[in-house]
Amino acid sequence: MPKLKRISESTISRLSRYYRALVQLDKDNYETVSSKDLANLEHLTPAQVRKDLSFFGSFGTRGLGYPVRELKDKIARILGVDQEWNVALVGIGNIGSALVSYKEFARQGFKIKLLFDNDQRKIGSNHKGIVIRDVANLTRELKDNHIEIVVIAVPPQQAQAVCDDIVKADVKAILNFAPINLKVPKGVSLRNENMAMELEHLSFCLVNDHYCEQG
């Protein structure tokens, strides 16, 4: 019985982790799994697992645990990975190319449909079977092709302008690799993949081991 409460970022991230674990358990032909087992697999606490799941309903049986396949499917539904998503990629440089080559995303339902760049030498060329389009037509082409998720992999100076064009196309989900704080209107989901920040987190831990979680 899902109440209309905000779900925390950490709960959503953990759902992804449960999902990955359940896919593996299902492959390994496990029928059921307890919150304790699932917690151990992901280095979490059983109470955390049960509380996270309880936000979305009661999926388990007391005394037995959770049915693996069923729970996997339920979480897939919740995460929206039971369906296909049309993804576009803007900026086909180092990172952009790596993402296009990565077949795992497609297998998970994230289908890279369109590629964009502003480099005349790249526009029109075929990249892993997908033609690179001119970013000048970004808004229109995103609309025409019903793109639902856009990945930004352009230099930081260009990122906000690209982002604005994406928002104009009514796209509601953006994954950004540029190390910059993009401004998006309410109703648009933005996730940042900031590697510099992760490296700085690590150097912080190296310098301040006493302050840091891992002690």
Place this chain on the structure above:
Amino acid sequence: MPKLKRISESTISRLSRYYRALVQLDKDNYETVSSKDLANLEHLTPAQVRKDLSFFGSFGTRGLGYPVRELKDKIARILGVDQEWNVALVGIGNIGSALVSYKEFARQGFKIKLLFDNDQRKIGSNHKGIVIRDVANLTRELKDNHIEIVVIAVPPQQAQAVCDDIVKADVKAILNFAPINLKVPKGVSLRNENMAMELEHLSFCLVNDHYCEQG
């Protein structure tokens, strides 16, 4: 007067953001900045900024704000980005290659010194001026070259074995791109860059807009 309290992950991430903002403000020749200004730049609250900084000391002047260059340098010190770090990269495939090409990391003090792979065709070849070494010698070479941070960019099946070799070399900081939960002993800092998880977060928001922050 730094008390010996754990610093939260979110505070550390925000320090990275303040730092980036301060670098820009310094370039733009600003002398001072208030918690209000800094908060506006990063879409945070002034109280948050002041509280975060207060964990590490008092850097501002009442009535005036913070001296930009001084605060920048203080945060650089706290984050450990006032020094150089020796970085090694394991797995020179799509993602690994993209990281080697990225000059920004070196500029920030993260110097990629060694590359490793297990593919005989790649081992010994020169990649952007760095020779690719055999991962068989990983532990010894990490030690010999005083590597402090290692980036894992191998397929998920190989990641834990690679990780174990890294830990054996007494490396205390690991950045992992493989979509898998690595097990590391206490005292080793591990950060994960999991793009699939970010995409799933976005699809969750698309499916459950009412549950999601951006509502």
Place this chain on the structure above:
DNA sequence: ATTTTGTTGTGAAAGCTTTCACAACATCAT
């Protein structure tokens, strides 16, 4: 001098997340 305006640093309050603890079941052995 005194007032006004501006801003920090921080204890306390509010809000949010995780953990605890236990009733409510389910299964199995006897």
Place this chain on the structure above:
DNA sequence: ATGATGTTGTGAAAGCTTTCACAACAAAAT
């Protein structure tokens, strides 16, 4: 049937993070 064992779902407690609110200053104006 009954008891023993195992596990969920959840309200309450504990713990953590963010926001509030204000004293303590600093500078400038009067």
